[in-house]
Amino acid sequence: MTAWKLALAGCEVLLIEAKTFPRSKPCAGWITCAAMQAMAFDATTYPHLLVPITRVAIGLHDGLHVTHWPNPVSYGILRRELDDFLLQRARAAGAEIWLGRRVDRVELGQDDALVVVGATQVRGKWVVGAGGASCPVARAVGGKSFWQHRTMVASQTSETPIGIRQLENSGLGTGLPVLFPEPEADGYAWYFTKGDHLNIGVGALGGGPAIPMRRQRFLERLQRAGTLDPSWKLAPFIGHSYALWRGLRQPLAGRNHLLVGDAAGLARDFSGEGIGPAVRSGSLAANFILSQPSGDSEANDHTRQLARLQGHGLITKMGGILEKLPQSFRRTLVESLCRSPWLRRRWVLEKAFLG
Numbered sequence: 234m235t236a237w238k239l240a241l242a243g244c245e246v247l248l249i250e251a252k253t254f255p256r257s258k259p260c261a262g263w264i265t266c267a268a269m270q271a272m273a274f275d276a277t278t279y280p281h282l283l284v285p286i287t288r289v290a291i292g293l294h295d296g297l298h299v300t301h302w303p304n305p306v307s308y309g310i311l312r313r314e315l316d317d318f319l320l321q322r323a324r325a326a327g328a329e330i331w332l333g334r335r336v337d338r339v340e341l342g343q344d345d346a347l348v349v350v351g352a353t354q355v356r357g358k359w360v361v362g363a364g365g366a367s368c369p370v371a372r373a374v375g376g377k378s379f380w381q382h383r384t385m386v387a388s389q390t391s392e393t394p395i396g397i398r399q400l401e402n403s404g405l406g407t408g409l410p411v412l413f414p415e416p417e418a419d420g421y422a423w424y425f426t427k428g429d430h431l432n433i434g435v436g437a438l439g440g441g442p443a444i445p446m447r448r449q450r451f452l453e454r455l456q457r458a459g460t461l462d463p464s465w466k467l468a469p470f471i472g473h474s475y476a477l478w479r480g481l482r483q484p485l486a487g488r489n490h491l492l493v494g495d496a497a498g499l500a501r502d503f504s505g506e507g508i509g510p511a512v513r514s515g516s517l518a519a520n521f522i523l524s525q526p527s528g529d530s531e532a533n534d535h536t537r538q539l540a541r542l543q544g545h546g547l548i549t550k551m552g553g554i555l556e557k558l559p560q561s562f563r564r565t566l567v568e569s570l571c572r573s574p575w576l577r578r579r580w581v582l583e584k585a586f587l588g
């Protein structure tokens with residue numbers, strides 16, 4: 234988003250990406266309407282798989298609790314396609330793109346930033362850290378301690394082209410994303426079909442059972458329910474962890490650097506939505522650079538604007554409060570919220586997942 238916007242405005246932009254594209258990325262591939270709007274495309278202009286979501290189920294032990302909406306409230310995408318679409322759009326706007334080139338080191342100087350890629354060194358007035366949870370710009374700012382005092386989510390996910398017919402004949406059919414709160418009420422697992430693809434995963438805060446154990450427990454539950462055919466060959470599960478936004482912990486910009494997306498730890502509490510925050514913060518970074526700030530104090534404006542965008546509302550505060558409650562109480566609370574049609578729609582889905 235940053236590269237696209239800056240290139241459109243006529244800036245000289247270099248985007249350095251470690252992987253070759255299209256690449257897959259551990260993600261459920263759920264985008265909210267607000268995220269889609271921030272990416273400036275819609276169902277008529279996006280050229281890839283875009284599955285409208287008009288109902289969502291929450292799976293509890295007594296069965297599925299389904300909420301419906303008259304119009305799409307979100308969409309399902311494949312990250313391989315979405316990320317490549319955004320990258321190609323930045324290239325078409327004039328950004329230079331290096332793929333398959335890992336940034337080894339970043340040095341933040343007084344007047345510019347130095348980016349080291351193998352034997353190549355690049356200097357720029359600004360470096361935007363958009364390297365996700367292992368971003369080399371965040372590392373240059375604070376080393377490993379950058380991630381201290383953050384609330385981390387650990388996860389594993391698998392995305393497999395199973396085939397439409399097979400998915401339609403399975404217990405849950407297609408087109409109904411299902412969220413299963415973890416028994417410890419510290420995360421959730423999901424079963425999400427997108428076209429002929431099945432995306433299954435689990436994510437949770439640290440401290441409870443390990444993620445491989447949760448994954449196994451979830452797969453057994455789906456198989457017992459007849460939803461997951463044991464003969465389906467699922468793609469390997471890939472692990473990934475990222476930080477949740479629970480308020481501003483440290484500056485997210487300096488004299489010649491800006492952090493965006495997972496590099497800044499912006500994913501939303503409860504839902505884990507990170508695509509919307511990533512693209513909105515990417516746009517904000519471009520606008521900030523285009524405003525031609527000159528010194529340290531102006532750089533704090535990016536931090537302030539980002540903090541305002543992310544908010545300090547009830548949802549941001551509630552994660553920290555809930556986490557401290559005894560597990561049995563937390564579980565009862567989560568189940569009661571999910572069981573009540575009104576609370577499930579307004580609070581669990583529309584506020585925490587779609588807000």
Ligand SMILES: Cc1cc2nc3c(=O)[nH]c(=O)nc-3n(C[C@H](O)[C@H](O)[C@H](O)COP(=O)(O)OP(=O)(O)OC[C@H]3O[C@@H](n4cnc5c(N)ncnc54)[C@H](O)[C@@H]3O)c2cc1C
Binds near residue numbers: 258364434500505511
């Ligand atoms: C299992 C899982 C499920 C999720 N599901 C959803 C969902 O359904 N909806 C949602 O909104 N969010 C979801 N998220 C969160 C979302 O995926 C992230 O918040 C989002 O991808 C952040 O985008 P980003 O651009 O900041 O980072 P990333 O998408 O991680 O992109 C960072 C890029 O930087 C590159 N990179 C890293 N290091 C270097 C380096 N040294 N040199 C060069 N390049 C480098 C990487 O290769 C990568 O392409 C999920 C996350 C996980 C782990």
